[in-house]
Amino acid sequence: MIEIKNLKKNFGEKKVLKGINLIVEKGDRIGLIGPSGCGKSTLLRCVNLLEKPTEGEIIFNNNDICKLSDLSNIRRKIGMVFQQFNLFEHLTVLDNITLAPIKLKIMDETTAKKEAIKLLKEIKLDSYANSYPKELSGGQKQRVAIVRTLIMNPDIILFDEPTSALDPEMIGEVTELISTLANNGMTMVIVSHELNFIKSFCNKVAFINDGKILEIGTSKEIFNNPKNEKLKSFLSKIKNK
Amino acid sequence: MNYIIENFYYSVIYDNRYKFILEGLRNTCLIAFLAVILGTIIGVVIAIIRNYHENTNKLPILNYLAKVYVTVIRGTPSILQLMIIYYIIFKSVDVNIVFVGVLAFGINSGAYVAEIIRAGINSINKGQIEAGYSLGLNYSKVMRYIVFPPAIKNILPALGNEFITLVKETAVGAYIGIVELTKASDIIASRTYDYFFPLIIIAIIYLSLTIFISKLLNIMERRLKND
Known part of the structure; x- marks a missing residue:
């Protein structure tokens, strides 16, 4: 579905990504782990071109999307969920969800609202449809943010530390929703410090x-049988905490 | 007492002198109103050019010109700008002097409005803008639906300040002979040799105008807050 080839990203002099190769297949649930500042969030942000790669290719549906000038059609197919939720503070929950499908003329207003209410019902937040984001808890905000990408019917969703800004008791409701999506076959790439998840x-x-990607494998291979020395020390540091 | 009444009579009623005040009020309001509109249009355009450039690195020449414009306008006295437009640019053209006022004050205000709007755009957290992009909205849709609505709310007090300043600033127009309020009082005083009533009257009028505008802005602010 997505093939990343030799992706490099510099911020000025600083080389953040030094040649990343990664293949995402349909239905994959790929976790990106690593120490802070290793470039995992930057990698994620390059995939929907919030950061423009310095070099390399990102092949999505047979197109190198780095070469496209109009990104709107690509981005609506690549959902993104942010650490800080990034709901539109001046809009109600319902309007947050329906803004993009209506303004991009994917749905008319009635259909979009109906669809949004249906999705809100699934996460049991339909009673908050007319509330503003500031009236919601962190976990509720993040679930609304996830629904906001779902209504676009994306091929893949990128999660950028979706639970890092949450109080511990709210992490569960968000990871639960992410699991439900995965069980329904959604393709996703997740950056997270929640290694157990x-x-x-x-x-x-x-x-x-x-x-750089130093090691890639199934989650069993990575967590139970790590080969790379740096990965071993990374995992042991986390375990000792 | 009689002296005051007589003084008032000669300043306002005799020879229909109040008509100068009315003409001045009309021109002050006309110039201020049209200059606010012109200034807002210029300000929005300049702010968008600069923001678009900051985000995409496109339009480098326009961005440079916009920066020069803001620097020059903010760095020179408005009275000088007015005189340059009237005595140099329109030197050999027969032009309505009120129009010159509108143009000069509009261009002047545009630079300040541009900076206010730019600050408003920057007050919106970047995450919301990125969320907009990530949903497939393009630059203009992100601006229109995500940035401007809350930004306008944030900058309304500063914008109101600028409009009030502009109303008072039109007094400078007297210098090139526009019969606005200040010039009107000057004309009357030059006939009566007494400045008391002409100055006090226009002071009250200016004050009423600015109080009216700030009341209007307060109402708007409250409306937007409840939105």
Whole structure:
């Protein structure tokens, strides 16, 4: 579905990604792990071109999307969920969800609202349809943010540390929703520090260090039988906490 | 007492002198109103050019010109800008002097409005903008639906300030002979040799105008807050 070839990204002099190769197949649940500042979030943000790669190719549906000038059609097919939720603060929950499908003329207003209410019902937040984001808890905000990408009917969803900004008691409701999506066959790439979640949930895990993928494998291979020395020390540091 | 009444009579009623005040009020309001519109249009355009450039690195020449415009306008006295437009640019053209006022004050205000709007755009957190892009909205849709609505709310007080300043600033127009309020009072005083009533009257009028505008803005602010 997505093939990343030799992806490089510099911020000025600083080389953040130093040649990443990664293949995402349909139905994959790929976890990206690694120490802070290793480039995993940057990699994720390159995939929907929130960051423009310095070099390399990202092949999505047989197109190198780095070469496209109009990104709108690509981005609506690649959903993104952010650490800080990034709901539109001035819009109600319902309007947050329906804004893009209506303004991009994917749905008319009635259909979009109906669809949004249906999705909100599934996450049991339909009673909040007319509330503003500031009235919601962190976990509720993140679930609304996930629904906001779902209504676009994306081929893949990128999760950028979706639970890092949440209070511990709210992490469960968000990971639960992500699991439900995965069980329905959604393709996803997740950057997270919740290693237990990654371990149990992802079918593939890539360990990134200093802008490179040092090891990639099934989550069993990565967590139970790591080969790379840096991965071993990364995992032991986390375990000792 | 009689002296004051007599003074008032000669300043306002005798020879229909109040008509100068009315003409001045009309021109002050006309110039301020049209200059606010012109200034807002210029300000929005300049702010968008600069923001678009900051985000995409496109339009480098327009961005440079926009920067020069803001620097020059903010860096020179408005009275000088007015005189340059009237005495140099329109030197040999027969032009309506009120129009010159609208143009000069509009161009002047545009630079300040542009900076206010730019600050408003920057006040919206980047995450919301990225969320907009990630849903497939393009730059203009992100601006229109995600950035501007809350940004306008944030900048309304600063914008109101600028409009009030503009109303008072039109007094400078007297310098090139526009019969706005200040010039009108000057004309009357030059006939009566007494400045008391002409100045006090227009002071009250200016004050009423600015209080009216700030009341109007307060109402707008409250409306937007409840939205």
